[in-house]
Amino acid sequence: MNLAKTVKKVYKKYGIKVHASENDRSIILVGECGDWSKIVAAGKMFADKNSGKHVVNDISFIGGQEHSPILPAVNDDKLDGTAWDVVVIGGGISGCAVARELSKYDLKILLCEKHSDVAHGASGANDGMVHAGIDLKHRCKKLYYVTRGNAMYERVCADLGVEFERAGQYVIFTSKFIQLLGRSYLTRAKKHGIPGVKMIGKKEICAIEPTVKDFAVGAMKISTTGAVSPYKLTVAYAENAVQNGVTVSLSTAVLSMEHTDTQITSIITNRGTFTAKCVINCAGVFADNVAEMAGDRYFSIHPRKGVDLLMDPKANGVPSNAISLSPTLKTLKENKNTKGGGIVKTVDGNILLGPNARETYLREDTSTCSADIDEVFAKQQRCCPSMQRSGVIAYFAGVRAPSYEEDFIIEHSAKVKNLIHVAGIQSPGLTAAPAFSVDVAEIAVELLRSTGAEVKENPNYNPKRISPINCKNLTDGQRDELIKSNPDFGKIICRCEQISLGEIKQAINNPLGVATVDGVKRRVRAGMGRCQGGFCMPLVVKTIADELGVPYSDVNKGDIGSYVAVGNIKEI
Amino acid sequence: MKYDIVVIGGGPAGLAAAIRASKSASVLLIEREARLGGILKQCIHDGFGVVRFGEKLSGPEYAHRFIKELRQTNVTVSTFSFVTNVCKDGCYKLTYVCRDGVRTAECDKIILATGCRERTRNGIFIQGDRCSGIYTAGSAQNLVNIMGVMPGRKAVILGSGDIGLIMARRLTLEGAQVIGVYEAKPTPSGLTRNIHQCLYDFNIPLHLSTTVTRVIGSNRLEQVEISRVDDKMRPIAGTESIVNCDTLVLAVGLIPENELANDLSVRVDPKTKGAFVDQNCHTLTDNVYACGNALHVNDLVDYVSESGETAGENACKPTRERKLVPVTTKGKFLYAVPQMLDVHSDVGGVITYFRASEELSKQQLTVTVGGKEIFSKRFAKLIPPEMERVVIDYSQADLSSEQIVMELKEW
Amino acid sequence: MEMVCIVCPNGCRLQVEKTSDGVNVRGARCKRGEIFAVTELTCPTRSVTSSVRTTVADYPVVSVRTDGEIPKEKISKFIRLLSEFTLDKKVPIGTILIKDVCGTKINVITTTEME
Structure with missing residues (x-):
């Protein structure tokens, strides 16, 4: 250049x-x-x-407000003086998947996450689409890992006990001309090695998805597109890692590092200072900050916010399949940074619209504004004009972590011997994670062996997560038996999602030790339904307090400081 | 077990329905929570039963009168029980889970008394951070009155619905500072007496045509942004101001709870968001009845009980073929219930509830059948927060014309 | 002056005038409204609802109310009195917890049935 x-x-x-x-x-x-x-x-x-x-x-x-990272409101010496084989920084999908893959080995592994739960960032705030990778450029790391990751999903989700659905996706053509251009996808799919891509006619697509009948001339079906709950997968990876011996330390922020030119010598956190033979940077939007702490900043992350809207699947005119409009030359020009978003069907049967893409210098700004919501809705309404704005029941924002090259950076640092970067992981990072985490684990093991350390396999490794009971998956007979052995499973606490006290207690006593209202909500959907927790929140708070043996005022919604009650009445 | 009638919901509507139905039918009452009484359990303020008992009872006392009466009947009560499935196979078959396991029950008729739920932050599109400290008025009420804990110390209330007003007073009495009640509409949503005894008695300001547009806080709520709104309730740019608070209570409206009604393919009135019913609280799905706040959101519990009794009374009667004639509304109605008459059954004293769609003065309600006036009543003032109740006698009217019109006009 | 009657849900808008031989009330749909207007002018009273702490399992608090109206100015004193009270056993609904509150002859009764 x-x-x-x-x-x-x-x-x-x-x-x-x-x-x-x-x-x-x-x-x-x-x-x-x-x-x-x-x-x-x-x-x-x-x-x-x-x-x-x-x-x-x-x-x-110039003029940008100084923005310091959110730090956990806790300072102690829990981890002070400890020594680890591997320290993974960041509890998103990357960090959790890497930790789990590494747990195959007999290593002392620590995963640090600064929030009170894993999947707090973009991993918990995306549409959960498992991409086929058809729109990716050739010869990029994204494509390499997406095609491999996509093919691993059945296996990974079966092992981790996470719902996964490969329902496919439809790209709608609105004119014969675009449809003709669309045929180039077939060539591309072949070149990329993506199976199950085919053209279907107007009649067929209109039968599958009647909401497009007024403007579709045909469609491309991408059979390998799937859906997963992104935070449930992240949580499951983390839980399986813990079950295999990994230590997950939440509310733990890496503040700085001591290092020589070629080596990180210690990691300083709000929970103490410790050492690591190998450090894996999975810090998402802060990946370049972590690289800098190690004296190895050779890339930049430019945060990109995306807003998704959740539609009431029962509302009028809402589609029932994952659909998107085929890009036209005009829409391609308008926005090159997002694959254009689309309409996605989640594993829970909800319909998500989105996301948009807005560059922001605020790395942790997950606030929403009405302009974003209008933009996302207007855009996706082009694909499904019958949808009504009143069908939107919730919305959320996530901040993605792209590099300027818009590709993944997954490599052993060329400068710092005990550092591996897993950076620039943006969409479709969720799809790619099962694949790249295996490679990252191998890089780490190689790194450790190169220092002369002996790395053995973990004799107790079990890829199957011990997953909690989900009453929805039981027959009435099975459920009856379960309730007879534990009546808590017969007490419904969350009426909208029909979640029992037993399931909520399980969620509170999860392997990661996350006992928050949001933690329960993400694990078992209590509070995620149409009342948005209006009815069950007080009961969830009570259950958490009872299980932990703490006063209500010690229960948090999410991070430390997000209390739900200030104290008993008559006492304040 | 086989019952004549299953009542779903043990709040004021369900209690009244079960008691009334038990006089001539076998009844199972299914209640989701551990205790009967529904939302009344947490409504510890008074003013309940003024119409029915001529007394100012608190919510739990009002409920207790019915629970006591229920205990004298042969109604089977199943608490902490949740209906997971209902299907029709000749009769209705219900599956419900409870502490003892998964149970089934069969019945000829179902009375839906499932109450209502609150609109949430998402439903009204408040933007901003995802911090704690934002509660619907009902959950704040539960925290204070059932769990005995204070949600926060410095509160802003959005929406002037009755529960919001009640909570403003309740939080104040418990030592919190209530900075103000903000209402996007130009007129209050709650009862006038509540504005006076809950806000003005405690010097809590009410700001009309003003709303919360943003919530700010990293972990716990720290501030809210307040904006004035225009006549279409859209925020006016440049009118934003910041209010420091740790608590935001949302009292932005109630919606009938209709999940089971949907499962039963009961047709829902887009105006009330509850079922379409005839004068017997009978929905368009044969043998499914709806009453109380599941039918339309009431402002007085007395009328909730009344509609429960109507449903209970009529569900006991033998099934006959109905002939339904729609009741058309003309003029500024928000809604009117019942939406139709079954002219094959008793049309004598049809209890009709309605609300005006806006604040109106000097209105005359007339009911005509086939163009012939059969009822009229004058109202000095009609306001949307206050539901009106009239009893209309159709027994002398010639209903064969099938043209029933309710009209609101100025006089 | 104008006031809104809070006796019942009708919420009558009252026009109240002090005259030489007492108080003249217009706009009340019933006798109780007229009485309300007079007391509101002379010595405003309210019935008060609240709750008291308990040591009984499953009942962190139990709801209470005054069994009549107390002068408005005594409300805050009354609330302080309640915060000092702890109920240590299950009692039937309507049980008098505190007699003759602040010298008003009014009692505090429980309004929840503790099952």
Whole structure:
């Protein structure tokens, strides 16, 4: 890449005076600008996949509020002075999957997550689609891992006891011309090695999905697209890791590291300072910060917020399949950063719309605003005009963690010997995680062996998660027997999702020790239904307090500090 | 077990229905919670039963009068029991789970008395952070009155529905600071007397045409953003202001609970969000009755019990073929119940509930059958929060015209 | 002056005038409204509902109310009195917990049946 030329182009296009320099791993940009989207756009202009170099975008954002990371409201010495073979930083899908794959080996493994539960970031706030990978470019890490990861899903979900549905996806063509262009997908699918992609006619798609009958001329069916609950999968990976001997330390934030030029010597957290023979950076939107702590910042993460809307599946005009409109030249121009989102059917039978894509300098800003909701709804309504805005029952935002090259960075650090980066993991990272986590575990084992350490297999490793009882999967007869052995399973606490006290107690006593209202909600859906916890929240709070033997005021919604009650009445 | 009637829901409507039905039928009453009484258990404020008993009872006392009466009947009561499935196979077959296991029951008729639920934050699109400290008024009420804990110290109430007003007073009495009640509509949603005795008595300000547009807080709620709204209830840009608080209580409306009604393919009125019924509380699905707040959201429990009794009374009667004639409304109605008359059954004293869609003064309600006036009543003032009840005698009317019109006009 | 009657759900809007021979009330649909207006002018009273702490299992609190109306200005004193009270056994609904609250001849009764 001719840096000087790109510097000129950026100045012409965005008016930013950029100073660009490069070393063997990065292109480093310095300058200043008052518009974050321009800063990101400038950074992208320097991205060059072929060079193998990563953009480090240090153009400063004039007027951007100083934004310090959210830190857990706890300080103790729980982990102080400990020594680990492997420390995984970050409890998203990447970190949890990597920890579980590593638990096959007889190693002392610690996973640190700064929030009170795993899957707190983008892993818990995406649409759960297991992608086929048809829209990905050739020769990228994303494609390599997505096609492999997709094929692993049945096995992984069976082992971990997580629902997975491979219902396929339909890309709708709205004109004969687009349909013709769409045939290029077939060639691409062949080239990418994606099975089960075929064209279907107007009649067939309209029979499958009547909501598109007014404008569809045909569709492409992608059979291998599936759906999984992203946070349930993340939780299951983490739980199986714990069952196989991994230590998961929640509310634990990595604050800094001590390091030499080539080695991390200690990790400093709010729960104490400890050492690790191998550190795996799965820190999501903070992956570049963690790299910097180790003196190894050679890429930048530019946070990208996406909002998803949850539709009432019973509302009028809501589709019942995963569908999206085939991109046209116009829509491709409008937005290159998202695969365009779509309408997704979740494993729970809900319909999700989204996501959109908004560049943001706030890495943890999961707040929603009505402009986002309007944008997502308007966009997906093009694919299903019969949907009504009143059918939206909930919405959430997640912040994705792309690199400027828009590809995964999964590699052993070239500089720091005991550091592995799993960075730039954005959509379809969920699909890819089962595959790349296996590779990352292997890289880690190789790294440990290269230091002379002996790495044996874990003789007690069990890939099957001991999963909690889900009453919904029982016949009436089985359920009757269960209730007779434990009446708690006959006491319904959450009326909307029909969750029993027994299931809630199981969720509270999970292997990760997450005893929060949101933790229960994510594990067993109590409070996720149409009343959104209005009826069951007080009972869930009571159950948590009773199980832990603490006052109600010690029960949190999520992170420490998110209390639900301040104390007993008459006493405050 | 086989019963004549299964009543689903042990709140005020279900209790009244079961008691009345038990006079001539075998009845099973299924209640979801451990104790009977429904939402009345947590409504410890007074004002219940003024119409029925001429007394100002608290919610639990009102419920207790019915529970005591129920104990004198032969109604089978199954508490902490949750209906998981209902299907029709000749008669109705219900499956429910309870402490003892999975049970089934058969019956000829079902009375739905499933009450209502609250609208949530998502339903009204408040934006912002995902912090704790946001409660529906009902869950705040449960925390304070059942669990005995305080949700927070400094509260903002969004919505002037009755439970919100009641909670404003309740939280104040328990030592919290209630900064204000914010209502997006230009008029209050709750009863006027509640505005006075719950807010004005305690100097709590009521802000109309104002709403909460954003919630701010990393873990616990720290602030809310308040905006004025225009006449279409859209926030007006530039009117935002920030209020510090740790608690937001939402009292933004109630919706009839109709999950089981949906399972039974009961047709629902988009206006009431409850079932379409005839004067006997009989839904369009034969042998399925609906009453109380599951039918339409009432502001007085006395009328909830009344409709429960109507359902209970009529569910006992032998099944006959119905002839349903719609009751058409003209003028500014929010809704009227019943939405139709079964002209084959008694049309003598048809209890009709209605609400105006906006604040109106000097209104005349007239009911005509085939163009002929059979009833009229004047109202000095009609407001949407206050439901009206009239008894209309259709027995002298010629119903063969099948044209029943209720009309609201200025006089 | 105008006031809203809070005796019953009708919420009558009252026009109240002090005259030489007493109080003139218009707009009340019943006698109770007229009485309300007069007391509201002279010595406003309210019935109060609240709860008391208990040591009984499954009942962290039990609901109570005054069995009549107490002067408005005594409400806060009354609430403080309640917070000092703890019920240590199950009692039937309607049990008098505190007699003659703040010298008003009004009692505090329980309003929940403890099963």
